[in-house]
Amino acid sequence: MSDLSALAGATNTLFENVPVRKSFKAIVDCNNFYCSCERLFRPDLKYKPVVVLSNNDGCIVSRSDEAKTIGVEMAGPYFKAKPLIQKHDVAVFSSNYNLYGDLSWRVMETLRMMLGASNVEVYSVDEAFVDLPEMDEKEVLDYALHIRYTIEQWTGISVSVGVAPTKTLAKAANYMAKENKRASNCVKVLLLPEQQRQALQSIRISNLWGVGGAYANKLINMGITSAWELRNMSVEWAYKNLGGVTGVRLIKELRGEPCIDMKEQLAIKKMIATTRMFGSPVNNISDIKEAVATYTSRAAEKLRRQRSAANTISVFIVPKEQDHSVDFHHGPTISTYTILPAATSITHELIKPAVQLVDQLYEAGKSYKKAGVMLSGLVPETAIQGNLFVPETQNRNRYLMDMMDNINFSMRDDILKFAASGTHKNWKMRQELRSRRYTTRWEEMFEVK
DNA sequence: TCTGGGGTCCTAGGACCC
């Protein structure tokens, strides 16, 4: 490797006038995204503490800066934070995914218009990696600020931007930008080795992208506490101690050697899951079957959207544990799966085996708090669709699905569904504090009087 | 009775991300 860089240097001195082509990666990350979305339609909340809850109003998944300041913890259970929230008059919202999804699309579309779609990798609902156009190092900061201001002006959502030679360093830069928004103007650029050293020395190992709870503990026990200390470990050490090639990539990225490529957009998913907590514990098998049928319908929609079919369906249910001393995340999960005779994307062909699996899993007398459906073994739908040798009804099924998808998409709220999904929904999740779907429903639009 | 080595495919499980 050092041979290569020596070579590159030599080439450069030979051709003084040929500029070195530098490619920089940026991560653009919406600030407190869900809270910002809620505030957009509630300007009265602009400087007030706001939090958004997860599905089922379970934990806190987004906090405004003001909420962070008064000590509301991220991912903490809502009921524990409630006293603090009431004391400080914090505005509380249930998740409103219609709203966030739509605003996310606007932010990403702005980036695509600025940089070209092929240079934007949507990484999550509120983050995107972008390949910056070639420019002088001095211009990078200005360009990053330009991105930030344009998005804010066009969508009303404020973002932070981190720029560096690799994705991992860009994430580190972004972390620093957010640490001190006022000083950084929400933008941080780490191009020079000296800038990178200072930044990595100030970042604790647990805040590094790619180091989760398990590795953080392990590293701290080994005496490695800062990102800089980790950067200076050898790749052999990383292979042995940080999950093989993943660890090697992490170290190299920290040193400025790009190892994590930009991903193709519209990549076809390899697995599709729909899982939910129940609004309250359920002990009745028919309710569980209704829920599983509903989740299967949702998963099948996702499957058809990417034009895939599945040959394996797994179902799991999670009993409500009796012993509250155990860590709730690691409650027992009971699961099983079926391999289908042929891959399919037809909802009712998936619901039937899914519901049968519930019979295998369910134990009478127990109550359950969660269930989920996973589809895997995905293949392109074209591989199975429109077969001349299957009965005509089977081809018609696919058209039926198209019709259902279209109607459900335009009417929303699952106007058409299968009877197995039930009508009582005793298991349905709680969403007591949801705001209006301002940007996706006519009847919920923002009104100006 | 003696009884190798290398390859592939699959699954379970562990780590991570937001």
Next chain:
DNA sequence: TCTGGGGTCCTAGGACCC
């Protein structure tokens, strides 16, 4: 009393084959 949902990638180890 009350603690989210949806993904990815990687490795180890077993089954099977020649």
